[in-house]
Amino acid sequence: MKYASFLAEGQELYGVATEDGMIALTADFPQWPTLFNVVxxxxxxxxxxxxxxxxxxxxxxxxxxxLPKARRILCVGVNFPDRNAEYKDGTELPKYMSLFPRFSSGFTGHNQPLIRPPESAALDYEGEVAIVIGKRGRRISQADAYDHISALTICNEGTIRDWVRHAKFNVTQGKNWDKSAALGPWLVPFTDPAQLDDARLITRVNGEVRQNDVLARMIHPIRRQIEYISTFMTLEPGDIIVTGTPTGAGARFDPPRFLVPGDVVEVEVTGIGTLRNTVQDEVQ
Known part of the structure; x- marks a missing residue:
């Protein structure tokens, strides 16, 4: 089953995605105005x-x-060994994970354009798997972590690179430009550990493979992410954790290969599908 949010006939709807189209279910559940409320x-x-x-x-x-109007979206940074090596700072693999927040206004959907703002030409892509929490928990053990996942989706965690370095310590500015990233196309229910443990993530730009890695190589596996994050905050149903991107983002090429209008970015994940987005400049 694939659960999606979509726009049709001037309405914001949700339902089940099929090969032939959408089965709208919003009217059946007036108590849940969005798919976030359903989750x-x-x-x-x-x-x-x-x-x-x-x-x-x-x-x-x-x-x-x-998941429109998702309340909390937390992202894990620098979470693959080759990604850590890109920084060329001689450091060991980090003992603790880097975390930063994103807000729902920064995301668009499948087949929608990522928006490059006039303030910067440094729009970059980051293919990632996102997990959606379905069961409330605090201080969750790694052994129990997967029991708290409701569904999986795909993220292109688009970033305005030169804005992540405006301040000494945080990256929030570069990570939250309106519609600079995407989540979708749909939610796939999480029913089997193999959906994460055996998954491969591939990002293509205009058909060229830029990122290609397996989730099993994460520095901080998803079980550990849930354990660590739930130590300091209670995870609630509908919370999203964006779990980290492999090496190969545009900023790490020499010279950098940032996205430009007309580009097509596809993030493919085993068992979930493919998230596709074009790129366009912001219309002012």
Missing amino acids: AAGGLDDLAVAAKDRPVSHREFEYAMV
Whole structure:
């Protein structure tokens, strides 16, 4: 089952994505205005039941950011060995993970353009897997961590590179430009550890492979991410953790290969699908 948020006939809807189109379910669940509310209430199974044997309702639609109005999005930085080596600072693999927040306004959906602002030409891509929390927890053990995941999706964690260095310690400015990143196309229920443990992530720009790695090589595996983050904050259903990008982002080429209008970026993850976005300049 693939759960998606989409736009059709001037409405913001959610439902189940099929090969033939969307099965809209928003009207069936007025208590849950967005897919985020569905996840926060533990309602994905209810959507599956409602969609059974129901015909497609929309063949013409546009994908939206998969969890609109998500309350908390936390990203893990520098989480693959080759990515750490890119910094060429001679440091060992980090004992603790780097974390930073992103906000839902910074994301768009599948097949939508990433927006390059007039203030910078340094829009970069970062292909990542995102996990969606489905069960509340604090100080969660690694052994129990996967029990707290509801669903998986894909992230292109687009970054305005020169703005991540405006301050001495934080990267928030460069990570939160409106619609500079994408989440989607859909949520895939998490039912088997192999969905993460055996997954491969590939990012292509205009068909050229730029990133290619397996999640098993993460410095801080996803079980550890959940354990560590839940030490200092209570994880709630609907929280999103963006789990880290492999080597190969545009900033690390010499010269850098930043995104320009007309580029097509595809992030493919085993068992989830492919998140595709174009690039365009902001219309002022």
